[in-house]
Amino acid sequence: VVGVLFVVVGVLFVGVGVLFANTAGNRMTVLLKALLTKVPELLPLLYNLLNTHFTAAFAAAQSGAADMARDHATCVEAVLRAMQAYADWAPVPALHQHGLIDACSHLLGSVEFRLLACDFLKQVASRKRMNDDGDTFDAAMHHLVNGLINCASNLLSCSVDPDSNEMDFFRKFTEAMAAYGSQHLRSAGPSTNVFLDQLVVLTQHDNIDVCAQTVPSWIALLREMSLAAEGRKSSTGTTLPAGNVLPAGIQEKLLQMAGVKMTTLGDRGAGVLGADCDSDPPAGYDSTESFIDSWVVLR
DSSP states (O other): HHHHHHHHHHHHHHHHHHHHHHHHHHHHHHHHHHHHHHHHHHHHHHHHHEEEEEEEHHHHHTTTTTHHHHHHHHHHHHHHHHHHHHHTOOOHHHHHOOOOHHHHHEEEHHHHHOOOOHHHHHHHHHOOTTTHHHHHHHHHHHHHHHHHHHHHHHTSSSOOOOTTTHHHHOOOOOOOOHHEEEEHHGGGGOOOOHHHHHHHHHHSSSHHHHHHHHHHHHHHHHHHHHHHHTTTTOOOOOOOOOTTOOTHHHHHHHHHHHHHHHHHHHHHHHHHHOTTTTSSOOOOOHHHHHHOOOOOOOO
């Protein structure tokens, strides 16, 4: 049964991708309308498959049935990949209503599935808010950011080995945080200050790639605040908190951090550029060249 479900879910994922890749213009509009009619059936199916096989994988692992646990885990991964095929176009309120956003927020705490869950949340966080999107869209994004905040609270309290798989997740998670911050900050509501404080901590991170992921988000937010102050309307889709201003103290933190970063980046870059060719690359980088590429772009 597990094998059959794996094939079915794979078809759901690959099939949608192939249809999009080979359809354009008016035919794409027709295809989307047809797919949208199936969303109320497909999304509950994906959620139920995810819940069933995650629960079964956990139970099998607890009982020592390693092969069965692996089979169910494979199905969970297949469902998460299938969900990514819907994250870019299925209505965001529906993704929330049918539990997919909350499920992936929960899976951020699972070492085995967190990368795929984070990919899904990042895709949803990257969705633009359209003029006809209402309160249900904002409610879905509010649930999404609360999931990110909960994960960040745990993630930022631990030290991370720069060369570990943990750092891969750290980078991907930061991308999701930055994607949300770039476009949907208004929907964070009472959680706005906590989210921004966490984004500041990520920007202060010693790893250049982690820090760099947050910069476009800050640029977008500061640009929007400048436009709002001038009475001009933005067309980028970025939303600021109520009043179109960032919370007190955030700009000061950013300015202070920029000064520190410029100094430390200069010191680190000078150290690497002046090092012998045979020296080891900085922690977290495969080569000195890859570090220098990231260093130049961020600086």
